[in-house]
Amino acid sequence: MHQRPVRVRFAPSPTGGLHLGGVRTALYNYLFAKKHHGTFVLRIEDTDQTRYVQGAEQYIVDCLEWCGISPDEGPHRPGKFGPYRQSERKDVYRVFAEQLVSNGHAYYAFDTPEELEKMRTDFKSDNNPSPQYNHTTRMKMCNSLTLSKEEVEKKISDKVPHVIRILMPDQEEIKLNDIIRGEVVFHSHLVDDKVLLKADGMPTYHLAVVVDDHAMEITHAFRGEEWLPSAPVHVLLWQFLGWSDVMPAWAHFPLILKPDGQGKLSKRDGDRLGFPVFAMDWRDPKTGELTKGFKEMGFLPDAYINLLALLGWNDGSGQEIFSKEELIQHFSVERIHKSGAKFDFEKAKWYNHEWVKKSSTDLLLPLVQELLSSNQIHTNDELLQTAIPLIKERCHVINDFLLQLKYFFVDPTQLDTEAVKPKWDEKKSAFFQSFVKELESLSSWNIEEIEKCFKDLSLAQGLKPGDVQLPFRVMLVGGKFGPAVFEIAQLIGKDATLRRIDTGLSSFNI
């Protein structure tokens, strides 16, 4: 039974943007599936109709695709285990819930929300701030345990709204073997009678995961640590439904924490601290509010999955930069950490920088073209192809290419005069005036010629070449950055160079 083909699933609920932790969960599932030549399934957990958000499902699919970790099966790639949206599997859950009732593992409960509320306030105390529907309270409530068979039948035939709750056994040790954490033991009398089937006929997560993981032949169930407390319910359900022999292996991933303070990382933290939390831009259809994504902030997909993979896992070798193929090869669930990791945006940028540096011009070119054209800069591919390798080590994110590339195509609009003026004088001004004349009569326009001309002339005028190089740079690019000046001069051409010296001269001479 442990020789079954590996099948794992990522099961988000379509309630909004896809958060770092979600992508990492998807990624670990993906890596595991690929490593074991298994299948990666996307299942949409949309059982809460009140939280359904338009467009969220497509957004999830798009994010995974951008990351390069698209599922093998899912709503958009149907396989033989569909449908992959829980809302479309509604009918199957009731059957199992009823089966649990007839086996004595679950019961009908007719308590209204108001009655539940009343129970919680009535039983609330300092010792017990949040009373549960469990062995201490269940016999005081309105359910098929306290009502006669006739009353229950009548209520059901009268279509009185009701839920089905699991009947937690009294004194039982529920053991869970977690790949990351080892054996975790829960005591059944401390777990409450969770709702399995809601009054609207939809299952809760608890029933749905088990039924679907079974139906979809999931062999390894991976999810975030926040699910650990409800794991005993799931284990029991596998047992009660008679499926113990095919219960998946479990692993609960550590949480990704806020960079400062403590607690789970949330979208708010990103807004507050100025970094993305979602994989891609997300626009809330209700409020219209736009939340920035890693993609749009200029991250490369390979860098993104690399940094995510290493946030909570490493192969022990010290290697930090992994391609997707290497991740698949080296990944192991056993080496995922137990403790949560604080997200560090600086390190994230470092990862991206490493990937930018090692990326080919071909890969960078279309991204850079899009960046520049969306900033109304007209480019030509030939120049871009020569310029990209010259400046990519200066770019942490794709968006940095704008500053580093812009001056190759348009004259700088603002010059960093402060960098020049304190040391600017008549002599230097005169130098550039004669430099312009020399350049005009230059026989051929190449780095060597330009540089020779520049140096010879400055020496001839009693200036150190270095002293006039910075002003020259500022004239050409606008600031103290960029590759070798003479190379820039060559690439932007004679006309632009002369023009920029001219405008530079006038702004320095003010």
Add this chain to the structure above:
RNA sequence: GGCCCGUUGGUCAAUCGGUUAAGACGCCUCCCUUUCACGGAGGAAUGAGGGGUUCGAUUCCCCUACGGGCUACCA
């Protein structure tokens, strides 16, 4: 409150009883470069506390402290 999980530098982290406790990010110094980067060489910075077990604990066990998660007809 209860239950569960966790705790090595500011951050990510290696170590599977014996190490001068790796490496990376960030920070600082220097070199390269008369720009900015890249690259190179250095530096500061870590085992929460207390008990055990052991010849020997960062490593195994217990307690305490601290942090987190969960405690919905949400996932």
